Amino acid sequence: GxxxxxxxxxxxxxxxxxxxxxxxxxxxxxxxxxxxxxxxxxxxxxxxxxxxxxxxxxxxxxxxxxxxxxxxxxxxxxxxxxxxxxxxxxxxxxxxxxxxxxxxxxxxSVSLVRIANDLLEEIAELHTTTNNYQKLYDDADSLLASESPNEALVKIEELLTADKITLEYNEKIKQKAEVLKEEIKNALGEISEQKAQEEEEARIAKEKEDILQQQDNALDAYNNLDTSLKVLLAATTVDERATSPGLMGYYLNYNFDQDYLFVQVTSGAGSGHPVYMLKYDSDYITPIEGVVAMGAMGYDFADVDTNPVSKVDLYNRYLNAKDAYDSAISNIMESPYINMDNYQKMYESVGQQ
CATH class of the missing domain: 1.20.5 (Single alpha-helices involved in coiled-coils or other helix-helix interfaces)
Structure with missing residues (x-):
């Protein structure tokens, strides 16, 4: 056991x-x-x-x-x-x-803590970067709103060329910035067009001003011409013979009566030398009418173009053939006989023999 x-x-x-x-x-x-x-x-x-x-x-x-x-x-x-x-x-x-x-x-794990802290730092940096980008965008937007598109374009270009703007987390602000840039460019285009239009309007206004000044100068120059030359130029509005260089073969008789100028280009012989009545004011010469002696046939009306001709145009005509007109002075004579009373008698005799 x-x-x-x-x-x-x-x-x-x-x-x-x-x-x-x-x-x-x-x-x-x-x-x-x-x-x-x-x-x-x-x-x-x-x-x-x-x-x-x-x-x-x-x-x-x-x-x-x-x-x-x-x-x-x-x-x-x-x-x-x-x-x-x-x-x-x-x-x-x-x-x-x-x-x-x-x-x-x-x-x-200490390593995991370090990785987590690195991630937190990166997120903080992203926030800083994003905030900076947002500020650039807001500044550009404000500058555009205050009608300063050139300064706005500088800001938006700075944003769109930033180092991290192409990263995925900045895609939204990048898209917004691209839209804003187009708006800025459109604004600049409108300003450019407006500026071009203003410059064109200023150019046209300057041209008009220059023309007016030239006309004033030309008018003053016409009025300062010798009386004989002024009369000769006025006569060219009614009689082509007055444009003959030096009035070769012709004489010019003239007379001022009341507000009218009477002129007659004649060869000194025979008939058929009309007498013209011109309205003579501060800026224009206006042909009124003309009467021509037809010898035994009495008097007849002379054809007249009654459109006013500016003294400025007459002065330019003078400049284009200055020597020809200057050389005609000796053939221009004041003739008291050509006056309103005698002209009226000739006028009333038209149709009578």
Whole structure:
């Protein structure tokens, strides 16, 4: 009986030792699995494979339920992964919340905290850059509204050539800036057209002013001519013979009576030399009518073009053949006989023999 009891005790001891060895082996395996999962997760973090890292940290938690380090690493990894996703989606406020959560978790990875802080700094820099870009846009918009498109164009060009304006998160303000630039260019175009129109109007006004000045000058020049020349030029409005160089072969008789000028171009022999009556005012010479002696046939009316001729035109006519007119002065004579009374007698004698 005693021997059997000893055998039973030995059997029980063997079973206990086996179980202890088995459990120890299991514990060692669990520990190995845990450390392996943690290491694989950390390696994945180095490769920036955050979802893969999170999966390994979950395995580590399965091996060691409630493990503080594995839980901290998992929470950090998930928050950093979310922060990066929100950052790429340009939801910066949410990205900041997740990144700050990474830094707040104790017992985690210092590297993950550093990455989260780098992301926070980048977001802060983006905010600064975006705010600067927005200010450039607002300044350009205000300058355009205050009718300073040239200054507005400088601002909008500065914005559109900025280093980071082509990055995706600046796409919206870039598009707005491009639209504003077109508005500025349109405004400049309108101003350019308006300026061109104003310059053209000023040019036309200047030309008119110059013409008027030239006319005034020409009128003054005409009025300052020798009386004989003024009469000769007036006579050219009714008798082509008055344009003959030097009045070669002709004489010009004239007389002023009341507001009229009477002229007669004659060869000094025979008949057929009309006497013309011209209205002589400050600016124009206006032919009125003419009477011509037809010898034995009495008197007849002479054909007259009654359109006024400006003294300015007559002066220009003089300038075009100055020597020819100047040389005619000796053949121009004042003739008191050609006056209103005698002209009226000739006029009333038309049709009588």
């Amino acid at each position: 005693i021997k059997m009891g000893v055998l039973n005790k030995k059997r029980h001891l063997s079973i206990f030792v086996f179980l202890l060895l088995f459990l120890t082996a299991c514990d060692n395996q669990t520990e190995d699995n845990y450390h392996s999962a943690i290491q694989e997760g950390l390696d994945a973090l180095v490769s920036e494979e955050y979802e893969k890292a999170g999966a390994y940290f979950e395995i580590a938690l399965e091996e060691k339920d409630g493990d503080v380090r594995a839980q901290a690493l998992l929470n950090q990894t998930n928050n950093l992964n979310e922060a990066i996703i929100f950052y790429n989606q340009q939801e910066f406020e949410k990205a900041i919340e997740n990144a700050e959560e990474v830094s707040a978790i104790a017992n985690g």
